Structures are given as structure tokens and as C-alpha cells.
Amino acid sequence: MSVPNIVREYRAQGDGYQNLKLQSATLSKPKATEVTIKIHAVSLQFRDLMVSKGIYPQQKSNIVPCSDGAGEIVALGQEVKGWKIGDRVCPNFALDHIHGDVTKEILSTGLGGHTDGVLREYVNVPVHSLVRIPEHLSYEEGSTLPCAALTAYNACHGPVPLKGGDYVLILGTGGVSIFGAQIALASGATVIVTSSSDEKLQVAKNLGVQHVINYKKNVNWDEEVLNITGGRGVDHIIEVGGPNTMLKCINAVRYAGWIHVIGFVSGGDNGIPVPLAIMKAITFRGILIGSVKQFEDMNRLLTAHKIRPVVNKVFSFEEATEAYAYLESQKHIGKVVIKLA
Ligand SMILES: NC(=O)c1ccc[n+]([C@@H]2O[C@H](COP(=O)([O-])OP(=O)(O)OC[C@H]3O[C@@H](n4cnc5c(N)ncnc54)[C@H](OP(=O)(O)O)[C@@H]3O)[C@@H](O)[C@H]2O)c1
Structure with missing residues (x-):
């Protein structure tokens, strides 16, 4: 396959996704320990909205946005071993993790925060960042793995992995x-x-989720969680809400349970009630995506159970700003994807 010298890429200036700039750029040859990937699909994160607005901590200016891409290797650096042209891969979220x-x-x-990301037709990345896409997944599905899936996997299978029979509380359906x-x-x-939408909760049920709670209709959803667990509380919480949901999570978790601190979509600036956290002996674990090793372990689980990511909507490369707007509207469930090739 011939690799072009001039390729298209988006740049974000931090003044809103509406102003993402699609431009031409020169593609250099891969360095000795790099490969060139032709990007087939990119998935969007809540973080990409932040980067587009210029509010992500210490973000690079005039950045190629987005962390999550899937594609095929089209060129190999001179010293690359173990990979070949045509291999289907994702670069890890943090290239050196x-x-x-x-x-x-x-x-x-x-990628897409501190260093240039993947919302472009081709990218050169170090070979140590590569992870193979599971065979049962398409490029669109594969593009959803590096950030969202790996973060969830890191929460569920961190230092104290969940055990069969544990209760896990998940906030939201993003x-x-x-x-x-x-x-x-x-x-x-x-x-x-939990979700703001019965329709989204039905999708969760269709995936096999045993209990659902509409947090808009039932503002005391933490009490409902306690009812479901016979008063004991859940073992692990995937906490994407942040300050405005934390107090209820502290109520809903069992004594000595785990709250995986992942996001802050619900806003607010309340502090953690320290005495309560101590009295319940809760472990709060901040999660920062995951490593190549964890990504490979996760892919074995996805492959063994033939898990398919929930891709809600696919946009074209030229429709990237529409894809951002759709993500921002919070109408989605699961993932929003941009298809390039
Ligand atoms: N730490 C990390 O490594 C890491 C990695 C990835 C993401 N994150 C963070 O995790 C958060 C979620 O990211 P994402 O990409 O999954 O976002 P997303 O796809 O945009 O999903 C956000 C979801 O949050 C739910 N939500 C909003 N307000 C809520 C509330 N008050 N209570 C409960 N749920 C609420 C919504 O669910 P419903 O529509 O169902 O109500 C929405 O679908 C973001 O803050 C992001 O920055 C962190």
C-alpha cells in the first residue's frame, strides 16, 4: 500500500469543537522503532469535549485531538519486529504506559491531550504502544477500547479485582x-x-444488567441500591459522576468497599466527607486509564466472552463537529464513533 506524504488532520485551538480545523499536513516516515498507522476509526470521549474547549489540565496548544483510534499498520520502522503491514491495531491512550x-x-x-492525537488519517506511533484489535471486532468497535473500555477494566480488575457474586454499581450509561x-x-x-433515561436503562437490561434505577425519577437512588443489596451496599462503584454523586456513593458502598474515582460529569465541588469515609473504611481509587499490559489482558476477556462494544452512532471524518455535538447532547448510550477509511 502506498502511503501518502500529504494527509488530512484536525487541530483544536481550545475555542470549542465548532472551530476544529481540518487541514493538510506532511506525514513523515516512521522512526526506527515506530510504525505508521492508517486510522480507520476514532471514538470520542467526554475528555475530547474538554480539550476542544481548552479546559483539560495542561493540554498542548493547537493539538490534534482524540485519544482513541483504530487502524492498520501501513509502514514499519527499520528496527520494528513482531508486527507486519496490515496488522489491525490501536495505540494505547498514553503511548509510554x-x-x-x-x-x-x-x-x-x-494522546489528544498532552501530545498530538489520532483525529487524522495517518499517525506514527512507537511500537511499544501497540495493541492488537480482537478479531471479532470491527475497526469502529476497536476504536472504543483504548480509553473507555480500559478505564472500566482497570476499575474492575485493579489491585483488588471484583469477585464473582460481587455487586457493582455503575453510574450512567456513557x-x-x-x-x-x-x-x-x-x-x-x-x-x-443508574441513568437519567428509561430508554437507556432498557439497553442496559438488554446487555444482561440485573438492576436499573432512573436517578432522575428516584433521587434517593443510593437507598434503592441499599435495598437491592439487602442493606449491605455494593462492593465496587464505577464513579463517573464526581462531587455531586460522591456522597450518595459513599452511602451506597458496603463497609470496606471500593469507589473507583473516574470522572466528574455531574459537576459540583463538594469535598469527600472524611469522617464518614473513615468510618466505612472505604477505599477511593483514582483511575487513570491503563497500560498496554492491561489492554492486552482486557482484550483476552473481550475475546473469551465475545463482548462487542455498544457503538451508538457513527459519523464521517468530515462530520467530526457533528459527532462532538452529539456527544455533548448526552443523547448517546455507549460510544460515538468517527469513521475515516
Ligand atoms: N479517569 C479516567 O481514566 C477516565 C477515563 C475515561 C473517562 N473519564 C471520565 O469519566 C467520565 C465519563 O466519561 P465518558 O467518556 O464515559 O462520558 P460520556 O460517554 O459522555 O457519558 C457520560 C454519562 O454520564 C452520565 N451522567 C451524567 N450526569 C450524571 C449524574 N448526575 N449521575 C449519574 N450519571 C450521570 C450520563 O448517563 P445517562 O445519560 O445514562 O444519565 C452520561 O451518559 C468523564 O468525566 C470523563 O472525563 C475518566
Whole structure:
């Protein structure tokens, strides 16, 4: 396959996704330990909205946005071994997060936030960042894995992985949350999902989720969680709501349970009630996506259970701003994808 010299890419200036700029750029040859990927699909995150508005912490200026891309290898650096032209791959969210704990240096390699991302036709990435896309998934489905799926996997299978029979509470039905439900179910948990929409809750039920709560209709959803668990509380919480949902999560978690602190979509600035957290011996675990090693482990689980990501809507490359607007509208369930090739 011939690889062009001039390719198209988006740039974000931090003045809103409406002003994303589609422009031409020169594609360099891959360095010795890099590959060139032809990007087939990109999935959007809540984070991409933040980057587009210029409110993501320490974001690079005039950045190629988006962290999550899937594509095929079209060129290999001279020293690359173990990969070939045509291999279907995703680069990891943080290019240098190969295994183990995240560090400040690793954080600075986060695609589409600290370093140029994947909303472009071709990208050169280091070979150590590559993960194979499971065979049963399309490029559109594969593009949803690096951030949302891996974050949910890291929560469910971190230092104290959930056990079969555990209760897992998932807030919302967005990208991270739906993967959280699928991964927790595949790992033998009983899952409770909250959402603002009965329609979205029905989709969660269709995935096998055992208990659903509409948090708009039932503002005391934490009490409902306690009822479902016979007063004990849940073992793990996928907490994407942030300050405005944290207090209820502290009520809904069991003594010595785990709250995986992932996002802050519900807003607010309340602090954690420290005495209560101590009295319940809760573990709060901040999650920062995951490593290549965890990505590979996750793909084995997805493959074993033939888990398919929930792709809600697919937009073309030229419709990228419409895709951002759709994500912002919160009409989606699961993932919003931009298809390039
Ligand atoms: N720490 C990490 O490594 C990491 C990785 C990925 C994402 N995140 C963060 O996780 C959050 C979710 O990201 P995403 O990409 O999955 O977003 P998303 O696809 O836009 O989904 C957001 C979902 O949040 C739910 N929600 C909104 N307000 C809520 C509330 N008050 N209570 C409960 N749920 C509420 C909504 O569910 P319903 O529509 O069903 O109500 C919505 O679908 C963001 O804050 C993002 O920055 C963090």
C-alpha cells in the first residue's frame, strides 16, 4: 500500500469543537522503532469535549485531538519486529504506559491531550504502544477500547479485582459506564446501573444488567441500591459522576468497599466527607486509564466472552463537529464513533 506524504488532520485551538480545523499536513516516515498507522476509526470521549474547549489540565496548544483510534499498520520502522503491514491495531491512550503504575512522564504521552492525537488519517506511533484489535471486532468497535473500555477494566480488575457474586454499581450509561457493565457482568458480578433515561436503562437490561434505577425519577437512588443489596451496599462503584454523586456513593458502598474515582460529569465541588469515609473504611481509587499490559489482558476477556462494544452512532471524518455535538447532547448510550477509511 502506498502511503501518502500529504494527509488530512484536525487541530483544536481550545475555542470549542465548532472551530476544529481540518487541514493538510506532511506525514513523515516512521522512526526506527515506530510504525505508521492508517486510522480507520476514532471514538470520542467526554475528555475530547474538554480539550476542544481548552479546559483539560495542561493540554498542548493547537493539538490534534482524540485519544482513541483504530487502524492498520501501513509502514514499519527499520528496527520494528513482531508486527507486519496490515496488522489491525490501536495505540494505547498514553503511548509510554507499557505496564505498572502511571508516572508524570507517562502522563505526558497521553494522546489528544498532552501530545498530538489520532483525529487524522495517518499517525506514527512507537511500537511499544501497540495493541492488537480482537478479531471479532470491527475497526469502529476497536476504536472504543483504548480509553473507555480500559478505564472500566482497570476499575474492575485493579489491585483488588471484583469477585464473582460481587455487586457493582455503575453510574450512567456513557462510554466508560456501559463498558463497566459489560466487563463486570462477564467477570461474574451482579450489576446495578443508574441513568437519567428509561430508554437507556432498557439497553442496559438488554446487555444482561440485573438492576436499573432512573436517578432522575428516584433521587434517593443510593437507598434503592441499599435495598437491592439487602442493606449491605455494593462492593465496587464505577464513579463517573464526581462531587455531586460522591456522597450518595459513599452511602451506597458496603463497609470496606471500593469507589473507583473516574470522572466528574455531574459537576459540583463538594469535598469527600472524611469522617464518614473513615468510618466505612472505604477505599477511593483514582483511575487513570491503563497500560498496554492491561489492554492486552482486557482484550483476552473481550475475546473469551465475545463482548462487542455498544457503538451508538457513527459519523464521517468530515462530520467530526457533528459527532462532538452529539456527544455533548448526552443523547448517546455507549460510544460515538468517527469513521475515516
Ligand atoms: N479517569 C479516567 O481514566 C477516565 C477515563 C475515561 C473517562 N473519564 C471520565 O469519566 C467520565 C465519563 O466519561 P465518558 O467518556 O464515559 O462520558 P460520556 O460517554 O459522555 O457519558 C457520560 C454519562 O454520564 C452520565 N451522567 C451524567 N450526569 C450524571 C449524574 N448526575 N449521575 C449519574 N450519571 C450521570 C450520563 O448517563 P445517562 O445519560 O445514562 O444519565 C452520561 O451518559 C468523564 O468525566 C470523563 O472525563 C475518566
